[in-house]
Every structure is written in structure tokens, then in C-alpha cells.
Amino acid sequence: MRGKVLSFDNYTGQGLISGDDSVRYSFSQADLMGGARSVAAGTTVDFEGSDGIARSVYVLHTGLADKNKWIAALLTFFFGVFGIHKFYLGKTNAGIIMLICGTIGWILVIPGLAVAFISFVELIIYLFKSEQQFHDDYVAGDKSWF
Known part of the structure; x- marks a missing residue:
């Protein structure tokens, strides 16, 4: 059935x-x-x-609520320092933090470099996780970082 x-x-x-x-x-x-x-x-x-x-x-x-790991990886590659991939995955708080650090955080340099490093690490993680692991961690689960 x-x-x-x-x-x-x-x-x-x-x-x-x-x-x-x-x-x-x-x-x-x-x-x-x-x-x-x-x-x-x-x-x-x-x-x-x-x-x-x-x-x-x-x-x-899968339902429409599922998010694609390849789209998340592309968003991370092109717009990672602005946290766009976090908004795509529904992790709004993490997205806001990255957006602030990726825009006005460059005034202090360190926050900007930190989000650039975080987005690079997340890109690598997204690319090497299986579809099921990605879904379990970032779509179904509430893992926001790494």
C-alpha cells in the first residue's frame, strides 16, 4: 500500500x-x-x-521539504560567507550569524575570515557526505554547523 x-x-x-x-x-x-x-x-x-x-x-x-545537498554545496561555494546555504537549509539563526559576519564583520577582519573558513569546511563536508547522511544531519536533524 x-x-x-x-x-x-x-x-x-x-x-x-x-x-x-x-x-x-x-x-x-x-x-x-x-x-x-x-x-x-x-x-x-x-x-x-x-x-x-x-x-x-x-x-x-521524497517530499518537497527535502533539500538537495548539491544545491546546498553550490550555494556554499558561491555565497558561503553570506550564509545563504544556511537559509536554504532552514537554519535561520546560523544564517543570520554568517550574514552579519560576512558583511559588516569584515570591518574587524577576523569574523569575515572565520565565516570564509567555516563555509569552505562546510562545502567539503557537504560534498563528501552521502545523500542519506546529509538528509539526516541537515534536513531532518537540527545540525546547523559542520
Whole structure:
């Protein structure tokens, strides 16, 4: 059966799926198949459902809430010192910090150099993380730095 993920909590490992049959099914992280460790709300999944419990949950199509690591890497490369990649990933506070340090921070030199170094390190990390690790850390998780 197919359905859409309504919610998934990375900390408890519990989630809820709305099936095509209009029934809601609960699932746990152990039910995720195909190497997935987390799933975003809005993701289309295929699963075996019975008695309100989903088993063997396979991700078919990620929802619009997912962010692409390659776009984040490009934004980091071109606009990293301004924190644009942080805003793209939904990490607004980190984005504001980088924006301030990347613009008026150059007056003191050190803050500007610091955000340039941070954006370079983050670019390397984004490029070498797998899609799943990137999603787990920066999209589903609340990792804002490195």
C-alpha cells in the first residue's frame, strides 16, 4: 500500500503515515527499509499495513521539504560567507550569524575570515557526505554547523 508520511521524530524513532485507504498507520525507525534511517514529512512511501501499524516502509518519493545537498554545496561555494546555504537549509539563526559576519564583520577582519573558513569546511563536508547522511544531519536533524 502507498501513503504519505505525516510525521517522523528522529529522537524517538516513531512516525505516522496516512495510507491511501485513509487510515493512519504508526511505524518505527526499525520499519524503514532500503537503508533509510529517517524520513521527512510529505514523503511518499510504500508499506505493508495492518491493525494501524506499518511494516516494511520503503521511500518512493521524497517530499518537497527535502533539500538537495548539491544545491546546498553550490550555494556554499558561491555565497558561503553570506550564509545563504544556511537559509536554504532552514537554519535561520546560523544564517543570520554568517550574514552579519560576512558583511559588516569584515570591518574587524577576523569574523569575515572565520565565516570564509567555516563555509569552505562546510562545502567539503557537504560534498563528501552521502545523500542519506546529509538528509539526516541537515534536513531532518537540527545540525546547523559542520
